[in-house]
Amino acid sequence: MTRYVSAAALEAFVTKLLCALGAPKHKAELVATSLVSANLRGVDSHGVHLLPEYAKHFRNGNIRPEADGHVISESGACLLYDGEHGIGQWISYVCCQHAVRLARQYGLGMVVARNSNHFGAAAFWGQTISAHGMIAIVMCNASPSVPPWQGREGRIGTNPICVAVPSQGSGAWLLDMATTTVAMNKIRQAYANGQKTIPYGWAMDRDGVPTTSVEEAIRGWLMPLGGYKGSGLGMMVEILCAVLSGGPMATAVGGIYHLDRKMGTSQTFIAIDVQRFLPLDEFQRRMEHLIRVVKSAPVAKGYSEILVAGDPEARAEQLRRQSGIPIDEGTWDRLARLAQELGVAMLEPQMLRNGSMSC
Amino acid sequence: MTRYVSAAALEAFVTKLLCALGAPKHKAELVATSLVSANLRGVDSHGVHLLPEYAKHFRNGNIRPEADGHVISESGACLLYDGEHGIGQWISYVCCQHAVRLARQYGLGMVVARNSNHFGAAAFWGQTISAHGMIAIVMCNASPSVPPWQGREGRIGTNPICVAVPSQGSGAWLLDMATTTVAMNKIRQAYANGQKTIPYGWAMDRDGVPTTSVEEAIRGWLMPLGGYKGSGLGMMVEILCAVLSGGPMATAVGGIYHLDRKMGTSQTFIAIDVQRFLPLDEFQRRMEHLIRVVKSAPVAKGYSEILVAGDPEARAEQLRRQSGIPIDEGTWDRLARLAQELGVAMLEPQMLRNGSMSC
Numbered sequence: 001m002t003r004y005v006s007a008a009a010l011e012a013f014v015t016k017l018l019c020a021l022g023a024p025k026h027k028a029e030l031v032a033t034s035l036v037s038a039n040l041r042g043v044d045s046h047g048v049h050l051l052p053e054y055a056k057h058f059r060n061g062n063i064r065p066e067a068d069g070h071v072i073s074e075s076g077a078c079l080l081y082d083g084e085h086g087i088g089q090w091i092s093y094v095c096c097q098h099a100v101r102l103a104r105q106y107g108l109g110m111v112v113a114r115n116s117n118h119f120g121a122a123a124f125w126g127q128t129i130s131a132h133g134m135i136a137i138v139m140c141n142a143s144p145s146v147p148p149w150q151g152r153e154g155r156i157g158t159n160p161i162c163v164a165v166p167s168q169g170s171g172a173w174l175l176d177m178a179t180t181t182v183a184m185n186k187i188r189q190a191y192a193n194g195q196k197t198i199p200y201g202w203a204m205d206r207d208g209v210p211t212t213s214v215e216e217a218i219r220g221w222l223m224p225l226g227g228y229k230g231s232g233l234g235m236m237v238e239i240l241c242a243v244l245s246g247g248p249m250a251t252a253v254g255g256i257y258h259l260d261r262k263m264g265t266s267q268t269f270i271a272i273d274v275q276r277f278l279p280l281d282e283f284q285r286r287m288e289h290l291i292r293v294v295k296s297a298p299v300a301k302g303y304s305e306i307l308v309a310g311d312p313e314a315r316a317e318q319l320r321r322q323s324g325i326p327i328d329e330g331t332w333d334r335l336a337r338l339a340q341e342l343g344v345a346m347l348e349p350q351m352l353r354n355g356s357m358s359c
Numbered sequence: 360m361t362r363y364v365s366a367a368a369l370e371a372f373v374t375k376l377l378c379a380l381g382a383p384k385h386k387a388e389l390v391a392t393s394l395v396s397a398n399l400r401g402v403d404s405h406g407v408h409l410l411p412e413y414a415k416h417f418r419n420g421n422i423r424p425e426a427d428g429h430v431i432s433e434s435g436a437c438l439l440y441d442g443e444h445g446i447g448q449w450i451s452y453v454c455c456q457h458a459v460r461l462a463r464q465y466g467l468g469m470v471v472a473r474n475s476n477h478f479g480a481a482a483f484w485g486q487t488i489s490a491h492g493m494i495a496i497v498m499c500n501a502s503p504s505v506p507p508w509q510g511r512e513g514r515i516g517t518n519p520i521c522v523a524v525p526s527q528g529s530g531a532w533l534l535d536m537a538t539t540t541v542a543m544n545k546i547r548q549a550y551a552n553g554q555k556t557i558p559y560g561w562a563m564d565r566d567g568v569p570t571t572s573v574e575e576a577i578r579g580w581l582m583p584l585g586g587y588k589g590s591g592l593g594m595m596v597e598i599l600c601a602v603l604s605g606g607p608m609a610t611a612v613g614g615i616y617h618l619d620r621k622m623g624t625s626q627t628f629i630a631i632d633v634q635r636f637l638p639l640d641e642f643q644r645r646m647e648h649l650i651r652v653v654k655s656a657p658v659a660k661g662y663s664e665i666l667v668a669g670d671p672e673a674r675a676e677q678l679r680r681q682s683g684i685p686i687d688e689g690t691w692d693r694l695a696r697l698a699q700e701l702g703v704a705m706l707e708p709q710m711l712r713n714g715s716m717s718c
Contacts, residue, residue, distance in 0.1 A: 106467070235649075250653060251652055301566040
């Protein structure tokens with residue numbers, strides 16, 4: 001059974017859980033907004049289902065809710081930040097503010113954080129920066145789940161790249177992509193659905209050989225996007241985040257499913273002040289024109305339209321703001337258990353049956 | 360028959376051809392160095408075989424050898440440049456110098472050029488910037504040969520991304536990749552070799568459906584890297600280059616094989632001064648460590664080692680500096696014809712047979 005809840009109710013609930021876990025209210029609210037924002041955009045892999053995992057890290061001290069981090073150095077448009085293992089979203093929020101401040105002053109700002117934690121979906125931080133009329137480039141390293149091309153053991157994370165632009169409506173465009181072909185979730189989903197095969201390029205077997213067998217893939221490895229180029233992009237993220245930050249790199253990085261060590265994530269936030277190049281409204285008109293031209297291509301066989309980055313998520317958000325956020329049974333149960341442990345009242349199930357919300 | 364020539368001889372010859380085409384000597388030398396550098400690195404697609412194509416654009420006025428371009432605006436760390444359809448390599452050289460100057464001053468520098476021309480391999484400009492102790496990010500748009508994902512007509516170019524780091528030896532790493540899975544050349548080569556199939560993910564047929572048939576691919580389209588993510592990356596490059604520059608976008612961009620219009624390429628050069636984050640030697644040690652860890656992964660079945668971005672090219676360069684640059688018969692003949700037309704003495708064929716250079 002899938003339950004539907006409004007974004008506001010879900011945010012309030014998540015905030016209470018985080019406060020009960022020891023997060024100061026302003027940080028709890030920020031984390032809640034970032035997770036629910038992912039759910040709203042249909043990116044459930046980065047939504048509230050992460051909360052029970054976050055809770056484990058709060059409880060064993062891997063995430064230090066009181067830590068605010070500190071500036072290690074600031075030199076021109078470049079700032080290095082130590083997150084002191086604070087809440088990833090809080091560290092990211094502070095770093096985004098610095099990046100925007102620097103870009104206001106110099107046209108560009110680049111903030112590199114070390115000893116941070118999981119920051120939710122990168123898109124949220126891209127949007128945080130782009131709301132200031134700036135182009136955002138956000139990257140982050142992650143636990144070493146992806147083998148290098150021609151290898152067969154994880155060395156680099158799924159290392160996402162996000163680029164956001166200050167443009168809305170028909171000029172909206174928002175890229176947020178892992179540097180693997182697909183997320184592990186997609187393969188787990190295929191397995192759960194009893195599928196036998198997945199498309200070529202998604203995964204490799206234990207021996208590092210590309211496979212289309214779900215059975216092999218589930219025991220194997222995610223494939224870097226398109227092969228060696230994806231490996232290169234993943235490494236680029238590792239360099240721009242972790243080599244520059246001085247934080248843990250590659251196999252030394254922890255992760256949300258690794259409780260034995262602190263995550264030690266590195267994150268990089270770049271802000272580019274569009275108006276240093278052209279007026280913001282001209283930039284937006286040019287974005288609209290570019291997207292119109294791209295969408296004017298005849299549609300490939302088997303498809304009904306051309307989408308650009310961010311389109312599917314924007315549509316999901318429109319829908320979910322109206323009809324609520326679906327929470328699958330497993331996530332619901334885990335959240336209920338956590339709420340009980342923490343003495344927080346469980347969400348009222350704002351049930352949806354056949355597409356209409358009960359309240 | 361493949362002829363081998365030394366890099367020095369090839370550079371001198373190319374310089375003469377370009378001077379005869381009307382390029383001032385300092386610009387001719389720069390173009391020669393950039394093209395021969397690609398050949399040295401084994402990237403023959405961006406080497407001297409381009410010269411007869413460049414010549415057509417010089418002759419019909421699409422490339423204006425005398426134009427130096429001018430700064431449109433400079434604001435903080437951001438600079439906008441108009442290339443005035445000058446020689447792409449010259450415009451890029453000037454822009455790289457500006458990017459490095461700005462990054463010295465502010466820690467970061469971003470130069471966006473419009474109305475430029477083909478600049479050879481992006482890697483050359485990445486290296487130009489990284490030689491100053493800086494991380495370089497270089498991008499460029501191109502003629503619309505790639506359909507958007509789910510489309511079946513070209514809208515965006517192969518839009519390459521290059522990232523170079525100031526590190527050498529065992530810490531060397533240099534990414535230069537088109538945002539398609541492979542270059543069109545690879546498909547042409549498969550066709551020329553009489554191959555019947557190519558790997559899934561390389562190309563789409565005329566209808567925009569992924570195909571493994573060489574026959575279908577040659578009449579079809581290049582596939583964006585890994586599907587929709589490659590489309591997103593291509594669009595990212597178009598935004599950071601052409602939307603920001605104010606130059607031609609998407610289908611308005613010309614190209615080396617389009618003589619009916621000026622190329623109007625946009626290029627973006629970003630320099631990041633490493634020392635604003637950590638000392639350069641520490642950065643280099645961390646690069647060495649990262650690469651060592653990545654290469655420590657067990658090797659996948661069917662391979663003998665793990666390579667990182669730039670390794671194959673560095674090996675090619677080592678080899679070709681010793682034994683010369685191979686020029687295939689077709690390229691040799693086209694260069695000879697051009698030399699004759701321009702009254703330039705043809706290269707002495709420094710022939711190689713069985714691996715040893717004749718002179």
